[in-house]
Amino acid sequence: MSLSHLARMAEARAGFIAGPLAAYQQAHTLDDLHLAQLLQCNVADLVHLRLCQLPRTDHFDQDLARIAEHVHADAAILAQVLTWKETWEGLGKL
Numbered sequence: 573m574s575l576s577h578l579a580r581m582a583e584a585r586a587g588f589i590a591g592p593l594a595a596y597q598q599a600h601t602l603d604d605l606h607l608a609q610l611l612q613c614n615v616a617d618l619v620h621l622r623l624c625q626l627p628r629t630d631h632f633d634q635d636l637a638r639i640a641e642h643v644h645a646d647a648a649i650l651a652q653v654l655t656w657k658e659t660w661e662g663l664g665k666l
Contacts, residue, residue: 579622589639589654590622594648596653611653613645626654 582590608615610635621643635658636654640647 575619575623579619582622587625588622589624589626592626592654592657593618596656599600599656611643611645611649613643617643617645 579590583594584591594608595661596602597604602610604618605617608645610613611618611621613621621639624639624642628638632651636651637647639645642652
């Protein structure tokens with residue numbers, strides 16, 4: 573089984589970045605190339621990103637920095653991608 577296949581399977585499992593990343597891609601109609609451009613990383617790094625665990629709430633900044641460094645992505649943009657849904661839903665409660 574390839575890493576790409578495992579990464580796609582991880583979309584359905586809680587705790588992996590794959591799920592929120594897939595939701596973001598679908599909501600914003602982004603293919604892997606455009607997602608990689610947004611995150612400022614290589615398309616090949618997206619497989620590794622999808623297989624990373626989500627940052628822990630109580631160590632979000634440290635975990636996020638470590639993940640971003642691992643996949644050569646921009647940490648600030650990655651944070652926005654991973655939290656966009658919560659931010660959007662929070663705005664609807666105003």
